Amino acid sequence: MGNSEKNTDRGKALELLYQMLLIRRFEEKSAEMYTKTNIRGFLHLYIGEEAVAVGVMQALTDDDYVLATYREHGHALARGMDPGAIMAEMYGKQEGCSRGRGGSMHLFEGKKLYGGNAIVAGHLSMAVGMALASKKQKKNNLACCFFGEGAAAEGEFHEAMNLAALWQAPVLFVCENNFYAMGTALQYTHSETHLEKKGAAYGIETMAVDGMDVLAVGQAAKEAVEKIRTTGKPFFLVCNTYRFRAHSMFDAELYRDKSEVEEWKKRDPIPRLRDFLMEKKLITEQDVQELEKKVEAEVQKAVDFAEAGTWEPIEELTKFVYSE
Amino acid sequence: MADNKTIKITYREALKQAIREALLGDERVFLMGEDVGRYGGAFAVSKGLLQEFGPDRIMDVPLSESGFTGAGIGAALAGMRPIVEVMTVNFSLLAMDQIVNNAATLLHMSGGQLNVPVVIRMGCGIGRQLAAQHSHSWEPLYAHIPGLIVLSVGTHEDARGMLLSALKSPDPVVIFEYTYMLNMEAEIPAGAGAVDISKAKVRREGKDISIITYGAGVYKSLEAATELAASGIEAEVVDLRVLRPLDETTFLASVGKTHRALVVEEAWRSVGLAAEVSARITEKAFYELDAPVQRLCGVEVPIPYPKHLEDASVPQRGDIVRAVKKMIKP
Numbered sequence: 001m002g003n004s005e006k007n008t009d010r011g012k013a014l015e016l017l018y019q020m021l022l023i024r025r026f027e028e029k030s031a032e033m034y035t036k037t038n039i040r041g042f043l044h045l046y047i048g049e050e051a052v053a054v055g056v057m058q059a060l061t062d063d064d065y066v067l068a069t070y071r072e073h074g075h076a077l078a079r080g081m082d083p084g085a086i087m088a089e090m091y092g093k094q095e096g097c098s099r100g101r102g103g104s105m106h107l108f109e110g111k112k113l114y115g116g117n118a119i120v121a122g123h124l125s126m127a128v129g130m131a132l133a134s135k136k137q138k139k140n141n142l143a144c145c146f147f148g149e150g151a152a153a154e155g156e157f158h159e160a161m162n163l164a165a166l167w168q169a170p171v172l173f174v175c176e177n178n179f180y181a182m183g184t185a186l187q188y189t190h191s192e193t194h195l196e197k198k199g200a201a202y203g204i205e206t207m208a209v210d211g212m213d214v215l216a217v218g219q220a221a222k223e224a225v226e227k228i229r230t231t232g233k234p235f236f237l238v239c240n241t242y243r244f245r246a247h248s249m250f251d252a253e254l255y256r257d258k259s260e261v262e263e264w265k266k267r268d269p270i271p272r273l274r275d276f277l278m279e280k281k282l283i284t285e286q287d288v289q290e291l292e293k294k295v296e297a298e299v300q301k302a303v304d305f306a307e308a309g310t311w312e313p314i315e316e317l318t319k320f321v322y323s324e
Numbered sequence: 325m326a327d328n329k330t331i332k333i334t335y336r337e338a339l340k341q342a343i344r345e346a347l348l349g350d351e352r353v354f355l356m357g358e359d360v361g362r363y364g365g366a367f368a369v370s371k372g373l374l375q376e377f378g379p380d381r382i383m384d385v386p387l388s389e390s391g392f393t394g395a396g397i398g399a400a401l402a403g404m405r406p407i408v409e410v411m412t413v414n415f416s417l418l419a420m421d422q423i424v425n426n427a428a429t430l431l432h433m434s435g436g437q438l439n440v441p442v443v444i445r446m447g448c449g450i451g452r453q454l455a456a457q458h459s460h461s462w463e464p465l466y467a468h469i470p471g472l473i474v475l476s477v478g479t480h481e482d483a484r485g486m487l488l489s490a491l492k493s494p495d496p497v498v499i500f501e502y503t504y505m506l507n508m509e510a511e512i513p514a515g516a517g518a519v520d521i522s523k524a525k526v527r528r529e530g531k532d533i534s535i536i537t538y539g540a541g542v543y544k545s546l547e548a549a550t551e552l553a554a555s556g557i558e559a560e561v562v563d564l565r566v567l568r569p570l571d572e573t574t575f576l577a578s579v580g581k582t583h584r585a586l587v588v589e590e591a592w593r594s595v596g597l598a599a600e601v602s603a604r605i606t607e608k609a610f611y612e613l614d615a616p617v618q619r620l621c622g623v624e625v626p627i628p629y630p631k632h633l634e635d636a637s638v639p640q641r642g643d644i645v646r647a648v649k650k651m652i653k654p
């Protein structure tokens with residue numbers, strides 16, 4: 001663990017644990033609901049990577065813009081979106097956060113989350129544009145975009161990095177390096193596997209951090225955000241992490257050994273934080289049990305909300321193509 | 325008489341056997357695309373091929389559609405016969421500059437000196453609840469481009485054969501494969517292989533109306549025709565197959581016989597292939613018509629996620645049946 005934990009107080013510690021647990025249990029429930037065919041289409045789970053979204057969001061304010069990928073349930077929850085509205089969205093109900101039109105890959109909510117973007121790397125230049133707008137409007141907010149290491153091979157990544165640096169736009173680029181783009185491992189997709197080195201080519205400051213350690217991620221994000229706010233320049237933060245589950249529900253995982261997954265599970269960010277906090281006597285076993293209960297109730301409430309949701313009438317099919 | 329033994333095969337297996345045959349038959353052929361190797365293909369089409377042919381011929385590439393498609397075009401220019409797999413049409417816009425501005429133009433711009441014998445395959449289609457960014461029917465976008473040959477794999481026979489013929493083409497070929505059909509089984513001739521890629525094909529004969537379609541519309545229209553036959557309507561089903569250059573002879577002949585035409589496609593209605601087919605019928609077979617040409621196309625909306633809305637966005641068998649009945653008994 002980094003130096004940051006010294007300052008970790010009990011309230012904040014419980015909040016971090018709570019958020020990660022909520023994401024974990026929410027997604028386990030989503031997988032169950034997928035098997036029951038209540039959720040369809042693609043479902044990409046974030047399980048194993050929770051520390052990244054939770055850690056980074058700590059450093060952001062409500063005014064910052066957040067853009068994520070199709071693997072964004074964790075980001076939506078960590079951003080404070082209502083679990084019921086997210087679950088209803090995944091059911092396709094009109095009470096969902098995108099009125100059911102988007103599903104799992106396209107969670108949107110007002111100023112909290114600008115998607116849910118499912119074309120890999122497609123949202124990075126949008127983040128640059130949003131940051132540019134803030135700069136032009138002399139606002140102090142930044143744009144934060146999350147993406148995988150697979151996305152960092154796309155031309156769009158390089159174009160977005162160059163533009164952000166060129167225009168000195170306040171963008172926090174967060175690469176969630178989970179070492180696989182679908183089934184293709186990092187060493188088969190990048191000539192330089194130390195991704196943080198890519199920042200230098202654009203004159204962008206970078207940092208790599210253990211993405212399985214929520215306190216370390218939080219600390220790194222805090223430093224990055226402070227830099228961005230004081231200099232107005234972009235920052236590239238690489239969080240090394242791991243996805244415990246398949247890429248999506250269609251993936252047979254032929255490309256990696258079970259033993260590798262098991263090895264990474266030993267670094268599971270949730271027990272890791274829990275054990276650390278218990279060791280430091282910041283929390284007790286009873287706290288953990290209460291958190292589990294609270295989370296379970298919330299996930300159940302989300303499912304109930306989704307179940308009770310309604311289908312948008314077919315007559316409304318062509319709504320939202322143009323503004324009314 | 326030719327041997328008319330048939331085999332039962334899935335659409336996926338038919339595609340795979342075609343790739344395998346191509347790799348075995350010509351050492352210049354190689355497959356490149358995202359997750360074609362270690363993952364086994366995003367849709368398991370190339371599963372096992374890496375083990376059989378090795379990483380030089382089954383190349384996993386990084387997420388970089390423009391980059392690897394351009395590299396495929398380059399390799400084709402320099403004597404290889406690459407099969408570029410763009411995982412799905414949805415991501416092909418990132419490669420579109422390479423396809424449209426390079427592959428499709430080099431022969432012409434070089435005054436006939438350069439050939440680009442590249443084959444670009446992409447999955448496509450609607451019906452798996454993948455929402456707006458993953459449910460595109462962009463056959464018409466590619467069919468718009470002179471210099472490209474655009475094929476639509478609407479049947480198992482074509483899944484088994486089109487790739488092999490495409491690899492013989494000196495010019496760039498874009499092949500659309502329909503992912504929701506991958507698990508569908510059908511009978512094809514045991515010795516099936518390369519097919520003609522210049523002509524449309526009448527998949528069912530009929531005298532009352534021509535249903536002109538392609539891709540995902542083919543089986544849906546054939547099912548509709550079966551249903552219509554029960555009510556005494558004999559519909560002819562024309563599978564366009566080759567979306568560019570369009571074989572108008574076949575569908576004009578069909579309309580000359582049936583005097584009615586319904587064009588069915590999943591792509592959005594405005595400026596689509598149905599519009600083109602309809603225009604050609606109007607230009608060249610107007611006096612054959614007993615009724616105005618009708619189009620049944622995708623509703624002009626980004627495809628929504630929920631099943632009931634997704635289904636309502638594209639023509640279904642029942643819609644085809646209703647449209648035909650309306651045209652025949654006004």
Ligand SMILES: Cc1ncc(C[n+]2csc(CCOP(=O)(O)OP(=O)(O)O)c2C)c(N)n1
Pocket residue numbers: 069071118119120121147148149150151152176178180181182247358387389411415418
């Ligand atoms: C432009 C584009 N190409 C391909 C895909 C298909 N696809 C979806 S996710 C994915 C892997 C992305 O990997 P990475 O960026 O590392 O993120 P991760 O899924 O690991 O979180 C691929 C190939 C896509 N959605 N968009």
